[in-house]
Amino acid sequence: MFGFHLCELEWRQQSGKVVAALDEIVGVVEPGLAPLSKRAPEERAAWIERELTTVRPLLPRAYAFSAASTDIIVSLEAVAKLRARRGPQTVASLILANAEEPFEMLALLVLARACGALDAARCRSYRCSRARPPSQPARRSPRRCSRARRSARTCARAATYGK
Numbered sequence: 273m274f275g276f277h278l279c280e281l282e283w284r285q286q287s288g289k290v291v292a293a294l295d296e297i298v299g300v301v302e303p304g305l306a307p308l309s310k311r312a313p314e315e316r317a318a319w320i321e322r323e324l325t326t327v328r329p330l331l332p333r334a335y336a337f338s339a340a341s342t343d344i345i346v347s348l349e350a351v352a353k354l355r356a357r358r359g360p361q362t363v364a365s366l367i368l369a370n371a372e373e374p375f376e377m378l379a380l381l382v383l384a385r386a387c388g389a390l391d392a393a394r395c396r397s398y399r400c401s402r403a404r405p406p407s408q409p410a411r412r413s414p415r416r417c418s419r420a421r422r423s424a425r426t427c428a429r430a431a432t433y434g435k
Contacts (some may be wrong), residue, residue, distance in 0.1 A: 281363045282320050283389075287371040293341035294323060294379045297386075300335050313375070315403075320378045330386035345387055352388035360393035371399040 297305040298319075308316055311379050323330060337345065351363045366389070377399055384390050384397075 275404060276311040280361060280365075281354075282365045282367055283347065283363055284369060287368045287376040289340055289344060290368060290380050291338070291376055293344045294383055296337055296341045297330060297383075300332055300337075301330065307376070308314055308379075316375055319378075320375075320382060323382050324385065330382065348387035348389045351384075352391060355389065355392035355395075359410065360395070363389075363395070365396040367396055367398045367400055384394045390391075 273307055288349065291309050295309050298305075298308045308319060314397070331345065336342075351366075354362050366380060368385060370375060377397060380397060381390075390393065
């Protein structure tokens with residue numbers, strides 16, 4: 273009855289960091305070619321489609337990546353382990369902040385698949401737009417990522433319940 277299923281976690285990262293990590297991995301896998309983010313949109317789309325349908329692993333295990341890329345890889349692998357051990361509902365969403373292009377969301381899906389985060393079941397992915405500058409007044413338009421904020425509030429309440 274009681275357990276981890278009361279709270280749904282989310283994974284969140286900046287889009288620039290995810291794209292940089294994927295560029296670094298692609299630079300190792302395909303040396304001598306331009307970074308994926310610098311290629312033409314048609315070439316990127318073809319690469320991503322090929323990568324999402326291939327069975328070979330994307331991540332070379334014997335290579336040491338930068339600290340930022342390793343952080344993203346390790347955190348997505350932790351999501352994979354948690355979803356495998358506790359069920360896919362434990363981490364039900366991947367949130368990419370400041371994403372402006374569809375390529376950035378696809379880069380997240382490629383990395384999540386490579387790290388095993390999508391093995392347990394499907395996972396929702398959200399794009400959060402840039403936060404408004406402090407000088408701009410708040411608008412009354414529908415909020416983006418309101419479900420993610422609601423989920424975070426619910427998690428915070430569940431974590432503090434009983435203290």
